[in-house]
Amino acid sequence: MGAPCNFLCEPFSGSFKGLIVWYCLLLSLTQWSSATATSNKTRSLHFYKWEVEYMYWSPDGLENVVMSINGKFPGPTIRARAGDTVHVHLTNKLHTEGVVIHWHGIRQKGTPWADGTASISQCAINPGESFDYRFTVDRAGTYFYHGHYGMQRSAGLYGSLIVDVAEGEKEPFHYDGEFDLLLSDWWHESAHHQEVGLSSRPMRWIGEPQTLLVNGRGQYGCSLAAHYSNNSSLSQCNVTGHEQWAPFILHVDPNKTYRIRLSSTTALASLNLAIGNHKMLVVEADGNYLQPFETDDLDIYSGESYSVLLKTSQDPSQNYWISFGVRGRKPQTPQALTILNYKTNSASKFPLSPPPVTPRWDDYAHSKAFTNKVKALDHKTIPKPPSTYHRRITLLNTQNKMNGYTKWSINNVSLSLPATPYLGSIRFGLQNGFDQTKPPENFPVQYDVMKPPGNPNTTTGNGVYMLGYYSTVDVILQNANALAENVSEIHPWHLHGHDFWVLAYGEGKFTKDDEKKFNLKNPPYRNSAVIFPYGWTALRFVADNPGVWAFHCHIEPHLHMGMGVVLAEGVQRLPKIPKEALSCGLTGKKFMTGNHLG
Amino acid sequence: MGAPCNFLCEPFSGSFKGLIVWYCLLLSLTQWSSATATSNKTRSLHFYKWEVEYMYWSPDGLENVVMSINGKFPGPTIRARAGDTVHVHLTNKLHTEGVVIHWHGIRQKGTPWADGTASISQCAINPGESFDYRFTVDRAGTYFYHGHYGMQRSAGLYGSLIVDVAEGEKEPFHYDGEFDLLLSDWWHESAHHQEVGLSSRPMRWIGEPQTLLVNGRGQYGCSLAAHYSNNSSLSQCNVTGHEQWAPFILHVDPNKTYRIRLSSTTALASLNLAIGNHKMLVVEADGNYLQPFETDDLDIYSGESYSVLLKTSQDPSQNYWISFGVRGRKPQTPQALTILNYKTNSASKFPLSPPPVTPRWDDYAHSKAFTNKVKALDHKTIPKPPSTYHRRITLLNTQNKMNGYTKWSINNVSLSLPATPYLGSIRFGLQNGFDQTKPPENFPVQYDVMKPPGNPNTTTGNGVYMLGYYSTVDVILQNANALAENVSEIHPWHLHGHDFWVLAYGEGKFTKDDEKKFNLKNPPYRNSAVIFPYGWTALRFVADNPGVWAFHCHIEPHLHMGMGVVLAEGVQRLPKIPKEALSCGLTGKKFMTGNHLG
Missing domain, CATH: 2.60.40.420 (Cupredoxins -  blue copper proteins)
Incomplete structure (x- = not known):
């Protein structure tokens, strides 16, 4: 028997230790019998105490108001192992708005009241009140969480939820390191005003996003890659790396394999990812393993997640662009850019070539070809569909x-x-x-x-x-x-x-x-x-x-x-x-x- | 016995008549015995069905989002007689925010749960839900209502509540006509963002209002009276009278007495009112009669109400400015202006002189002199204070x-x-x-x-x-x-x-x-x-x-x-x-x- 209580308490405050110890004791007692009966694997409880509030932030260099969790935007990453229990004690610190959080991709078996959908699975949490989301993450994979009330997801209420395989188990592929990229799109008009416009007569459409964000970071009004073009309408961004809107750079060692986890919580934009000089091997979608397939670029729609494997097999004396562009709607939003930095270089060394360009926005044949490559790995890990329907x-x-x-x-x-x-x-x-x-x-x-x-x-x-x-x-x-x-x-x-x-x-x-x-x-x-x-x-x-x-x-x-x-x-x-x-x-x-x- | 059910149902919709009839019947039955026992005065029920939502509106010529009631900004005026019952069935049509309404100046004797203060008298009404405010307006006077949750008053949730004397009773003064002026101040930054700024570290102050509004109408970026001055930084407003931001003009007949009811629901500004060439007789404050006193200008602070009597005794071939200016804070907001229009003229005829100027903002001696003139009328209408305290x-x-x-x-x-x-x-x-x-x-x-x-x-x-x-x-x-x-x-x-x-x-x-x-x-x-x-x-x-x-x-x-x-x-x-x-x-x-x- 392993200890049934391993805590990974990111927002761990001193005053809170007592409660956790008490919780642990209680959990030990209640889990004892079931643990002995069903499994000898270690099952951990991950307890988080979160507060949601608005704060000033500059996701793209222009200061605005975002929804934050414990003062972070995006919210803190949850990381657990398959079979673990996640418990988020969520307190609403907004002034007049209710709030809920949906754990996107977690099936909530036996805990449908923890699905975090206002009007469906629960009442919105009132200002000043708290709600306990307690659920099992039953399967390894790349997930995320986000607001599911009004347009609070558009307002920035989101974060990553990563589930590793249970202790002693293995992924069906090898990697040396990992990056988690949460993708979103950002408007300068508040989600409140967007809601009013959409509900107005005549309707006022929100338009295309001003900026695409990677882990909550984007650049508005300038480009990290302006200098490749003489006639760019955007100036070169003046970025030190310490800004809230500085790009999230992927620092890698040469000749390794990295898993890049991608989740899209965009309000609107369908995205396409390409990495200069590198191919990707797609291995996971929405928490399920895929028959690995190689691709130059990857489409990801809002609500989807993928894992790709990237071999750092290219010239280690160079850096490479990672770019995200808009698909399916006529793009009026610049590409999101960041750098794949071979640590053998300075991260500020520019790649030799300009960033890869997204396929034409209405090249649906390209998108369909990609989508049709997505197949389940096998029936050891993925259940077989019933042959007929009721x-x-x-x-x-x-x-x-x-x-x-x-x-x-x-x-x-x-x-x-x-x-x-x-x-x-x-x-x-x-x-x-x-x-x-x-x-x-x-x-x-x-x-x-x-x-x-x-x-x-x-x-x-x-x-x-x-x-x-x-x-x-x-x-x-x-x-x-x-x-x-x-x-x-x-x-x-x-x-x-x-x-x-x-x-x-x-x-x-x-x-x-x-x-x-x-x-x-x-x-x-x-x-x-x-x-x-x-x-x-x-x-x-x-x-x-x-x-x-x-x-x-x-x-x-x-x-x-x-x-x-x-x-x-x-x-x-x-x-x-x-x-x-x-x-x-x-x-x-x-x-x-x-x-x-x- | 008068009929106990006289309806003044402003937002009266066909589908709703059945409910009202039913309500009336019920009320007749329940009130029968008490009515016979206590009074032979007619007591009416005023039933309103209100929906609160955000809408686009131009309170000052610049389009923005306001809180509305049944699509109106400010909300509908409630008008009842002393002793009547007001019943507002309030439905929250906001997307994620709670709402309450406070009936400012109504004492809520026996109905403290209808005072409309979130966290104090009731839970905020959740989106999609309704609450019944049912209370007696026990005394004639000039009142108003407004949001009392977060900063929803700043967002425009307010309206007038006027209580006339009971049938057969008389005010202690005579007047031929009446105007109700609800005063407020307006910011272009949303109340949501103002809340975030005030709660930020360091605090971000909201600054002075962009515009003062009279009955929800003001002018930003232009002045109704620009042409009096050669060096005005503001251009002359181009206003036809049909704009949402066109001034609320007081159309009067010569040689009459008008009661002007004033209520201030400003978020910040203390105001001073003056009317060109006219003196005012102050007769009521906060629903209580005063020893009448004459004044050239009147101070009104947020939360206060006054009635003044105005004699239209001036040259009827002219119109006159009515102006409201900021007191007590260094003004960075232009005066609110409207016109006292003797109907013998076109309302668009400009007064001979420029608008009256508010006393210097920090002339507190002037304010104190005004305040010290405010005395209760007598002890027939106003109770005597106890001579000592507990x-x-x-x-x-x-x-x-x-x-x-x-x-x-x-x-x-x-x-x-x-x-x-x-x-x-x-x-x-x-x-x-x-x-x-x-x-x-x-x-x-x-x-x-x-x-x-x-x-x-x-x-x-x-x-x-x-x-x-x-x-x-x-x-x-x-x-x-x-x-x-x-x-x-x-x-x-x-x-x-x-x-x-x-x-x-x-x-x-x-x-x-x-x-x-x-x-x-x-x-x-x-x-x-x-x-x-x-x-x-x-x-x-x-x-x-x-x-x-x-x-x-x-x-x-x-x-x-x-x-x-x-x-x-x-x-x-x-x-x-x-x-x-x-x-x-x-x-x-x-x-x-x-x-x-x-």
Whole structure:
């Protein structure tokens, strides 16, 4: 028996030691029997005490206000081993806003109230109050966390969550060192004002981001690589390395293998990564191993994560550019740049060549070729998809109008989240908690996905797709033309509480015949998948996780405009739910005694 | 018996009629017996259904985001008669922020949970949820309402609340027409960012307002009266009258008497009003009648209200300027201007003379002379102060430092509001709800109010001054030097749930000997009173209203920085408290059954 309590308490304060020791003792006692019965592996508890507040910060050289955790932007990195428990005691230090944090990619088996989705898994945490997120990280991989209330992710509430393999276990590949890169995009207009604009009549679009950030750092109004071009509109950045916006440089030794973990928590931008003179070997996506494949550049959509292996096999007397550019939308945002620095050089030595250029933004063939290379490693590490499904739900993605407002809708319903978390409403049969009408499973057969909607009008709703527990569900995500002619956008969809198999990507309208294209042999197993313009994506998953789960476009303004659905399964099988998760709305009222207190 | 249900439902929507009819019926039944027993006056119910949300608006010609009620800025005016019931069903349509509304000047006798102070009288209303403010307006007068959570008042959450005398009763003065002017100040930086700056280390002060607003309208970057001066830095405003920022013009007939109601909900600015060629007769302050006195100009501090009578006795072939200027702080904000338009003219005809000029900002002698003219009308309408007191609390107002943060403190305690409303914590004996230490009743005798604090360090706290029910309490508000030498600011203090008698204003440090200056004959009875630089103000009130009540500097950033105290009396005498007011924090947890739900 190993000691059941190894603490990795990053924000460890003296006054807090007592509580931790007490916690450890309690945990030792309660875990003793289960530990002896089930496993002889060491399971650690990682306790964090976090405070969320706004602070002044210069993510890109222009001072602004960001959401911070314990005074950090991005928030602190959580690092644990597979099987460990993470416990974040989160205190809301905002003045008037609620807050929640979603642990993106963590399936929350047995703890659906810790998924951190306001209105779905819990009540937003009120100012001055705290909530305990306590969950198991059951699988090694590259994850992240972020706000899931209003547009607080856009405001900068995010950080990395890295899970290593359990002690004594090994990754299916070797590496000598590691870098964690969290990618985001940044606007100078506050997320509050962005929300107001998106909800205005007529809608005011947020526009393209001013800056792309790598680990919260970018450069606005200057370029690290301006001097390669005589006619650059940007001046050369004057950066010492100590600025909040100085690039996060990757310092490497020659002739080693590095794992670069990439996570994208962008509000909008689809990104492409390339590293001068170096190829990458893609080995992981969304916490699942891949059949390794080599690439010159990598597409990453909001909500996705990847690991790539990089061999530092190039001329060690040089440094090399790492660049991130925008894909899928006409770029109005400069590339994010940083340096792969062979430590044999000064980090400030310029690479010989200018930074690699991202493929043309609308070269979708390039993106599809990359996406089609992503395959599951094997069935030792990744479960095999069931060969058939119990229920198929087709979700048409359309841009619509409603009384002059602009909305995104799924099968012509634009999601408007209720005040009472679904987890409570469903568990306790509170029919006024949300729309009891079943949301549509399909769209009219005559709908032409290649043209703007004939009737652009939509309605809001918040019904739930109730799934049979342990049933196999196919979802066909069907893209379409937006409101304007000849426009169809990329939408990266993210599923909470599950991974799904990505069975196929296709063009035009999905038909029964397209089932032949399904890859049931080695489909990637992930929590996020993109639909390409005018295309469809077929997903399959097993509804094996009791709880209520968001499934939505990970573009923050699209979700804000209604682009998501809610799924639920096995809610009655849940053990009791911590009341702190449900102390608002109808559940708060239901469980408070009587009509008046006194 | 008059019908007990006369509706004045401004935002009356068709779908809502059913509810109102039902409500009316219910109210008729419940009020029948009490109405027959107590009074034969008609008592009306005024029901409003309000939604709070952000919207784009141009209060001063520059587009910005404001808090709106039912799409209006300022919010709709409430108008009722003394003895009526006002019922506001308030729905929070904000995305991530809580909200409350305080009914400034309404004493909330018997309904302390409707006072609308977050953390004190109720939990903030969560996004998507509603709260019912239902209270009696027991006395005619000029009132207003505003947000009382974070700095939502600064963000534009305010409106007028006018109470006329009961049917069949008369005001002690005559007038032919009326204008309601709600005064505020406006910043181009959002209240969210202002909050972050004030809470930053080092503190970032919000600066002076960009614009003064009259009924939510002001002019930035131009002046209505630029053409009077050759060297004005501002251009003449190009205004048609239809702009959101066009001035609110007072259209009058000659040879009439008008009542002008003035309320100041400024975040910071103390104001002075003057009207070209016209004198004013001051007749009401904070809902209480005054011995009428004539004045050329009137000082009004944040939180105060006045009524003045204006005779339109001047040359009816001319129009006249109405101007509002900043007092007490070196003005960096142009005067607010509008026009007194004799209808015999076009409203666009310019007055002959330039707008009246506010007295010099630091001419405190002028302000004190005005303030000392404010006396209660008589003891038929205004109660007589008790001749002695049971308890005296002296409150020293100081600016301080705390770990690098800047704070305002009262007796060296800077108020930091708890997550659980005091009303619940006190009623149910939840000792963890707030600091159980009694806050100090005085400050060290050797403290030199004329100099910066010898030791600038302060601490935060949230203890409560527990007052004996029906005891007479004297409060000496003692001003002092701020952190910088030779600086002492004006602080307008506002008391919730009560009016107080303003017994005296004095200079320097209050001593026992100053009691001789107390005016026990006809002191003004109000809810707001100012302390002048380096001075003191003596107040007396009777703690006759069971509840928990804020008492604070009405300058919004000062309150945000801790400049307030909390008073409580007779809380155990309250009937049962509506649970909606207490469904957060420790009361929410206490009254939710068990530790887990299921």
